[in-house]
Amino acid sequence: MNKMKKIKISFSIFLLSIAMMAHANAGDIQGKVSTEANKTKYKANTIVFVEKVDGNFKPPAKNPEMNQKNLMFIPRVLPVVVGTTVDFLNSDDVLHNVFTPDGCAGKFNLGSWKKGEVRTHKYDKVGCNSVLLCNVHPDMEAYIIVLQNPYFCVTDKDGNFTIKNVPVGKYTIKVWNEKLKADSQEVIVKASGKVELNFNLKK
Ligand SMILES: [Cu+2]
The missing domain is CATH 2.60.40.420 (Cupredoxins -  blue copper proteins)
Structure with missing residues (x-):
């Protein structure tokens, strides 16, 4: 292998690792909010949010x-x-x-x-x-x-939500709905992949 080719290959590997690092520090929290059968209209417009994330957010x-x-x-x-x-x-x-x-x-x-x-x-x-x-x-x-941070989402009409690019860490995820009881769950966001999380809200 000539010297130029070697340099090119190592530079490509370098770029690839930067690209991978950018994704390795955060993950998505994704799931669905469900309700009792007679309250399904409240699945929409539920706020799902990370209670506290380190740092100050503008x-x-x-x-x-x-x-x-x-x-x-x-x-x-x-x-x-x-x-x-x-x-x-x-x-x-x-x-x-x-x-x-x-x-x-x-x-x-x-x-x-x-x-x-x-x-x-x-x-x-x-x-x-x-x-x-x-x-x-x-x-x-x-x-x-x-909210303290921008890691939040409002559910769609079917109760689906995705909170994108949450930094790796352990968090309390909370939900707020104008008519249903607030709820919370603990999650760990790891460097790889998505966290699945579902809520069943009661009146
Ligand atoms: Cu008016």
């Missing part, structure tokens, strides 16, 4: 949006990393309001505003589960949950 560069459209808050539930500012957008032709009676979120009332306008609120208390209401439309309701 809020996302772009503020997550809570929309008011067709007389509904969209999304129904919004998990955010502590310190996140949420944009409240009115997409309807009517005036909407946003307020919360919950102390952990500062009992704010942002007033009322028209279509296309955005007002904001910063969520800075980890563990705060607060409701959002509109004083113009009493049926409107949504929830914002403030």
Whole structure:
């Protein structure tokens, strides 16, 4: 083997090991939330999250949006990393309001505003589960949950969730649902592969 070829091969091995290391430090936590037969509509919009991960996590560069459209808050539930500012957008032709009676979120009332306008609120208390209401439309309701880290997921309509790229370690995984009992399980994320995890939530 000539010298050039040797160098090329060792460089390829070097690149390959870097690629493998990037994947070896984290894994996905994947599973399903199920409920009692008469509560299946609550499988969706369950927040599954890692309670505590070492480190400090910054809020996302772009503020997550809570929309008011067709007389509904969209999304129904919004998990955010502590310190996140949420944009409240009115997409309807009517005036909407946003307020919360919950102390952990500062009992704010942002007033009322028209279509296309955005007002904001910063969520800075980890563990705060607060409701959002509109004083113009009493049926409107949504929830914002403030978490320590960005390793969270909202279940789809069938209760499926995947929390991606969780650093290797031992964690408590918690679930939050607006109508069902909170639950938790311990998991170990290893350097290889996925962790399977299922929850059966009770009223
Ligand atoms: Cu409204």
